[in-house]
Amino acid sequence: MGTILDQILAEKRKEVIVLQKEKEYFQIGETMYKRSFINKLASGSELAVIAEFKRASPSKGDINTGQNPKDQALFYKKYGADAISVLTDNRFFKGSFADLSAVRETVDLPILCKDFIIDEVQVLKAKASGANLILLIAAAMEAERLQELFDFAESEGLEVLMEVHNEEELEIALRTGAQLIGVNNRNLKTFEVDLGVTEKLAPLIKNAGKFLISESGIKSEDDVRRVIAAGANAILVGEAFMKADNLEGLLKAMKIPLQGAVRQ
Numbered sequence: 509m510g511t512i513l514d515q516i517l518a519e520k521r522k523e524v525i526v527l528q529k530e531k532e533y534f535q536i537g538e539t540m541y542k543r544s545f546i547n548k549l550a551s552g553s554e555l556a557v558i559a560e561f562k563r564a565s566p567s568k569g570d571i572n573t574g575q576n577p578k579d580q581a582l583f584y585k586k587y588g589a590d591a592i593s594v595l596t597d598n599r600f601f602k603g604s605f606a607d608l609s610a611v612r613e614t615v616d617l618p619i620l621c622k623d624f625i626i627d628e629v630q631v632l633k634a635k636a637s638g639a640n641l642i643l644l645i646a647a648a649m650e651a652e653r654l655q656e657l658f659d660f661a662e663s664e665g666l667e668v669l670m671e672v673h674n675e676e677e678l679e680i681a682l683r684t685g686a687q688l689i690g691v692n693n694r695n696l697k698t699f700e701v702d703l704g705v706t707e708k709l710a711p712l713i714k715n716a717g718k719f720l721i722s723e724s725g726i727k728s729e730d731d732v733r734r735v736i737a738a739g740a741n742a743i744l745v746g747e748a749f750m751k752a753d754n755l756e757g758l759l760k761a762m763k764i765p766l767q768g769a770v771r772q
């Protein structure tokens with residue numbers, strides 16, 4: 509049966525076949541760095557927050573299936589998010605490309621397509637749906653294929669968040685030339701979450717002059733202070749925001765000035 513990542517990727521291979529047939533009907537608008545997250549990070553003095561629209565997940569089951577993407581996007585914008593991530597996978601996360609388009613139409617923030625991309629046609633689908641950034645996961649493919657997809661996304665005017673979980677993946681990710689390195693604190697094979705993964709990989713990312721985005725398992729201001737101390741430029745938060753009783757309080761508390769934060 510394989511790990512959950514293996515199962516997701518098997519599903520993606522089927523989706524790619526369907527998308528190939530629909531490709532000629534994609535309406536690709538102009539995006540070309542109009543909402544650049546990289547520029548935002550380069551000019552920011554606060555930790556940047558990528559707030560995720562996430563209905564459900566393999567590790568947690570249903571998280572917040574009743575929420576409307578437009579309403580959630582408006583809250584995220586109002587409370588200070590710098591970008592919005594939308595999980596577009598349907599089978600495992602109950603998301604859709606329609607969710608992404610709805611968010612894109614509602615707020616003017618950079619939009620990340622959070623999916624399991626293994627083929628160019630998914631990049632085109634993300635772009636046609638309104639994404640400004642896509643996620644590429646180093647654990648999902650060979651180094652050569654990762655490079656091809658990275659180059660293709662850039663040639664389409666999309667920024668790339670390159671996700672890693674260990675040193676081997678990081679080495680490959682750095683070779684692609686990606687500016688945005690996402691450290692996933694969640695092991696996608698076991699679901700174990702450990703902010704220590706950000707702490708471990710951060711020096712290598714900072715030494716390479718890249719932006720560090722700490723992803724997954726961040727739930728409190730203390731968690732945020734911990735990843736800032738390690739060197740994070742941004743965080744990506746899903747479940748904690750989708751379940752928050754006081755989203756305004758939580759999101760605003762996480763917008764911590766980088767200068768004031770103590771780095772180890």
Ligand SMILES: O=C(O)c1ccccc1NCC(=O)[C@H](O)[C@H](O)COP(=O)(O)O
Nearest residue numbers: 565566567696723724725726745746747
């Ligand atoms: O969230 C999962 O259970 C999951 C399982 C398998 C592959 C990916 C998964 N999540 C994708 C993500 O990376 C997270 O949605 C994102 O980093 C936010 O995490 P969190 O704040 O812990 O919801």
